[in-house]
Amino acid sequence: MSTRRPGEMPVGACSCGAVYACDETGHNLGSAMIEALVFGSNMDWDLAWGLLPEEDYLAEIVENYDLKSHLIIPGGAYEGRRIAGALYFIRMHKDIQEVTSDGVRKRLKEADDISSVSGPRQEQQRPLTKKQVEDLVREYRIEPILDAARQDKKVIRYIQRLIYSGDTQARNKAAEILGHACAVVAEKDPGVVSKLLQGLFYSLTDTAAYPMGALEAIGQIIAQRP
Numbered sequence: 001m002s003t004r005r006p007g008e009m010p011v012g013a014c015s016c017g018a019v020y021a022c023d024e025t026g027h028n029l030g031s032a033m034i035e036a037l038v039f040g041s042n043m044d045w046d047l048a049w050g051l052l053p054e055e056d057y058l059a060e061i062v063e064n065y066d067l068k069s070h071l072i073i074p075g076g077a078y079e080g081r082r083i084a085g086a087l088y089f090i091r092m093h094k095d096i097q098e099v100t101s102d103g104v105r106k107r108l109k110e111a112d113d114i115s116s117v118s119g120p121r122q123e124q125q126r127p128l129t130k131k132q133v134e135d136l137v138r139e140y141r142i143e144p145i146l147d148a149a150r151q152d153k154k155v156i157r158y159i160q161r162l163i164y165s166g167d168t169q170a171r172n173k174a175a176e177i178l179g180h181a182c183a184v185v186a187e188k189d190p191g192v193v194s195k196l197l198q199g200l201f202y203s204l205t206d207t208a209a210y211p212m213g214a215l216e217a218i219g220q221i222i223a224q225r226p
Helices: 029-040 045-050 094-110 130-138 142-151 154-162 168-186 190-205 214-223
Strands: 002-004 010-013 019-023 057-066 085-092
Touching: 010 029, 010 094, 019 029, 029 045, 029 057, 029 085, 029 094, 045 094, 085 094, 130 142, 130 154, 130 168, 142 154, 142 168, 154 168, 154 190, 168 190, 168 214, 190 214
Parallel strands: none
Antiparallel strands: 002 010, 010 019, 019 085, 057 085
């Protein structure tokens, strides 16, 4: 069964108890791993971050997956399209599944079937507020943020505010998402991202006001540059 929670990576579950997230581009396997791990934990972030590979779960990646046809394409090309998608599988050990499996099944049941939402979006998305961006970053919901950033460049400023958090996990999460959002904005307006980078670099030279998270944000923006 394959479903998509609104604005997020497609996720699904297998009869063996494994869950998976689909990275349609093949370039965001880290995000796919986190999506699958958190979803398999029934969206319990505290539980997810406390789990250890091998000890608490097994992981496997299936590459060359085509989301449109739901086929594995060994050659990486199908009907004139380049196929680079990947499925990131996480299978929790039985003691973890006993705690999470009912909630996971319920979430999948409530989610919209992916076939009903895979068509092109027709409606113009309303701009996100600062509070909405903050909530999405906290929940690590990257796709709706990127969708909003394509239409509203202010989104990256909203995210920038969050890289100064005193919480290390929240700060790193915001820095990573800022990198992805800047990559989207740079496709149409690289000047905005350049100015943001200049400001971050300048802040590093000001020892009196060295902001936490600036260095991490710079690294993520450069790493995700188109």
